[in-house]
Amino acid sequence: MSDRYAVIGNPVAHSRSPAIHALFAAQTGQDIVYGRLLAPTGGFVAAVERFRDEGGAGLNVTLPFKVDAYRYCARCAPRAQAAGAVNTISFLAGEALGENTDGAGLVRDIEHRVGLALRGARVLLLGAGGAARGVVAPLLDAGIAALAIVNRSEARAVELAAAAGDPRVSGAGYPSLGEADSSPATGARFDLIVNATSSALAHAAPPVPAPVLRGAALAYEMMYGASDTPFMRAARDASVGRVVDGLGMLVEQAAESFSLWRGVRPQTDPVYERIRRELAGA
Numbered sequence: 001m002s003d004r005y006a007v008i009g010n011p012v013a014h015s016r017s018p019a020i021h022a023l024f025a026a027q028t029g030q031d032i033v034y035g036r037l038l039a040p041t042g043g044f045v046a047a048v049e050r051f052r053d054e055g056g057a058g059l060n061v062t063l064p065f066k067v068d069a070y071r072y073c074a075r076c077a078p079r080a081q082a083a084g085a086v087n088t089i090s091f092l093a094g095e096a097l098g099e100n101t102d103g104a105g106l107v108r109d110i111e112h113r114v115g116l117a118l119r120g121a122r123v124l125l126l127g128a129g130g131a132a133r134g135v136v137a138p139l140l141d142a143g144i145a146a147l148a149i150v151n152r153s154e155a156r157a158v159e160l161a162a163a164a165g166d167p168r169v170s171g172a173g174y175p176s177l178g179e180a181d182s183s184p185a186t187g188a189r190f191d192l193i194v195n196a197t198s199s200a201l202a203h204a205a206p207p208v209p210a211p212v213l214r215g216a217a218l219a220y221e222m223m224y225g226a227s228d229t230p231f232m233r234a235a236r237d238a239s240v241g242r243v244v245d246g247l248g249m250l251v252e253q254a255a256e257s258f259s260l261w262r263g264v265r266p267q268t269d270p271v272y273e274r275i276r277r278e279l280a281g282a
């Protein structure tokens with residue numbers, strides 16, 4: 001019988017992870033099935049345990065359950081420990097092992113697909129939820145010069161920055177970036193701005209003043225889809241050098257999870273190109 005995997009989240013119907021893992025499996029000759037698991041709010045643990053009891057081998061975890069998954073796992077790998085969030089669960093002898101591949105996926109996409117060197121870069125990270133938590137340590141490990149974490153709930157940004165325990169990291173609320181028409185209050189300029197918020201679900205862009213956007217070489221939106229999100233539109237309006245969505249990160253983090261589960265690393269470029277064409281309706 002094929003080994004069973006799934007992505008668990010809420011909502012989850014939009015997820016491209018099943019298509020990506022099916023392409024990886026076909027490419028590497030692995031015998032797996034990969035589905036979607038919709039868990040109700042407050043129903044994460046029950047849904048995970050039912051899946052495990054029915055013989056499931058592993059799960060990807062998406063919004064809003066990454067921190068629940070961290071609390072649930074019996075043991076966590078260092079990257080998941082550092083993040084306090086889990087996006088990949090492996091069931092080994094009934095025990096749940098947690099890993100976080102989001103950060104590796106983001107770094108790989110930025111450095112290899114987009115072609116921006118992270119070493120020495122000044123980075124603004126918008127958001128302090130599960131996705132943001134997963135990328136802090138990998139960005140620091142990539143040698144960035146500074147990381148400003150800005151979040152709607154300022155306390156979460158401050159807490160996440162403090163948890164990093166690194167002098168390059170600071171946490172604040174949006175007012176620290178200044179007013180829409182003025183220079184940034186901090187005087188800071190960023191090479192890379194990453195939107196790790198779910199603001200696009202509310203058809204909104206995080207309130208980053210245009211002067212802050214304008215100086216960036218790359219605006220990276222973690223959401224992905226057929227069309228630009230409000231953040232991407234704002235970045236284009238501000239003439240940011242390069243504007244990309246999170247499809248590359250999605251494919252790269254999936255490849256990390258697949259390697260972990262199956263012990264074989266798939267090629268990501270053909271899968272990225274195929275899913276991009278599908279998103280565009282081609």
Ligand code: NDP
Nearest residue numbers: 063127128129130131152153196197198199222246249250
């Ligand atoms: P969480 O629910 O854990 O966190 C959401 C974050 O977004 C919080 O920081 C929240 O702020 C902020 N936020 C929500 N709405 C708004 C808004 N209208 N304006 C400003 N800030 C807002 O979600 P995740 O961290 O798991 O996911 C965030 C995004 O990243 C999602 O869109 C997800 O799809 C995407 N993602 C993409 C991946 C990829 O591989 N491409 C991987 C992981 C995530 P507050 O704390 O104030 O509530």
